[in-house]
Amino acid sequence: MILESTRNGFGRAMLKLGETNPKVVVIDADLAGSLKVEEFAKKYPRRFFEVGVAEQNAAGVAAGLAQEDFIPFVTSFACFSPMMNFHIIRQSICLSNANVKLVGSHGGLMTGADGASHQALEDIALMRSLPGMTILHPADSLQAEELTLLAAKHQGPVYLRLTRAATPLLGEFPISNFQFPISEVKIGKAQILTEGEKLTVIAAGPIITEVISAMEQWNNGTIELINCHTLKPLDKQVILKSVAKTGKVLTVEDHSVIGGLGSAISELLAQEYPLPVKILGVPDVFGESAREPRQLLAKYGLDAEGIGKAIKNLLKNG
Numbered sequence: 030m031i032l033e034s035t036r037n038g039f040g041r042a043m044l045k046l047g048e049t050n051p052k053v054v055v056i057d058a059d060l061a062g063s064l065k066v067e068e069f070a071k072k073y074p075r076r077f078f079e080v081g082v083a084e085q086n087a088a089g090v091a092a093g094l095a096q097e098d099f100i101p102f103v104t105s106f107a108c109f110s111p112m113m114n115f116h117i118i119r120q121s122i123c124l125s126n127a128n129v130k131l132v133g134s135h136g137g138l139m140t141g142a143d144g145a146s147h148q149a150l151e152d153i154a155l156m157r158s159l160p161g162m163t164i165l166h167p168a169d170s171l172q173a174e175e176l177t178l179l180a181a182k183h184q185g186p187v188y189l190r191l192t193r194a195a196t197p198l199l200g201e202f203p204i205s206n207f208q209f210p211i212s213e214v215k216i217g218k219a220q221i222l223t224e225g226e227k228l229t230v231i232a233a234g235p236i237i238t239e240v241i242s243a244m245e246q247w248n249n250g251t252i253e254l255i256n257c258h259t260l261k262p263l264d265k266q267v268i269l270k271s272v273a274k275t276g277k278v279l280t281v282e283d284h285s286v287i288g289g290l291g292s293a294i295s296e297l298l299a300q301e302y303p304l305p306v307k308i309l310g311v312p313d314v315f316g317e318s319a320r321e322p323r324q325l326l327a328k329y330g331l332d333a334e335g336i337g338k339a340i341k342n343l344l345k346n347g
Contacts, residue, residue, distance in 0.1 A: 032196060036134050038171060052099050055104060058087050066102075088110065088131075106135045106147060108135065111152055112152055123161055133190055135149065143193075157289075175214040199222070218259070226250055269301055278298070278304060278307065280309065290310075
């Protein structure tokens with residue numbers, strides 16, 4: 030099975046953009062290697078700006094370049110950008126609807142050994158609060174590549190969340206009832222990966238591969254699995270139609286249960302189709318170190334086994 034980090038897909042996309050779009054520039058906060066933009070820097074040195082460990086400055090520089098019709102990508106760890114420079118993002122980027130793309134890597138528990146200081150579990154909550162912000166969280170490296178290319182075409186601020194851990198490609202899973210080529214990605218359009226009648230499961234990011242592994246014990250037609258790679262704006266039509274059919278909802282995310290995907294779905298349903306939502310994510314805690322990211326997923330019930338138990342309980346008692 031092919032394993033690859035979503036940040037690798039981002040790096041490939043940046044090389045493509047460098048070749049095809051002279052307006053695309055990169056503003057890096059001393060993490061070019063980790064964000065996979067070293068090759069971009071080598072090939073397009075006049076469009077690569079290394080600002081060092083100065084994330085607030087990076088956001089300000091990006092806002093200025095956007096005003097000059099460039100398309101800046103700001104690259105750092107999510108625990109630093111958007112979390113350290115949130116005020117600048119709000120004041121200088123979002124208030125003016127600047128065409129800046131913020132790229133935060135190492136999101137979630139999948140960061141593993143780096144521990145609480147580097148495991149961003151609150152970044153999506155922060156970005157969801159900003160008017161006009163589009164939030165993208167690709168499920169695998171191929172989707173990361175596609176969504177990066179689409180982000181460059183999208184007018185306005187975008188937050189692209191990436192992960193460090195190498196995870197499977199969606200196409201590697203032998204699930205027979207995928208609805209359409211899963212490489213087909215559109216901003217704002219959720220993907221129905223499998224159709225089902227009894228439970229809607231909505232996930233975002235590479236954690237969806239754990240959901241797919243958990244689903245193997247149920248027959249086709251039971252679970253409707255939705256890949257919500259765009260967390261803002263939500264695909265209301267797809268989500269509401271699915272929920273109306275199944276009457277049961279489980280959300281799964283490698284993020285705090287406060288302010289992330291589960292909160293977004295709950296807010297939508299509270300206003301449009303009131304229904305209880307089971308949110309599976311990281312509780313109200315900071316992250317922690319582990320030799321392997323899967324140890325942390327297991328601790329919080331976010332591995333295939335834990336997700337399978339949640340699905341079983343909902344199907345039985347929900």
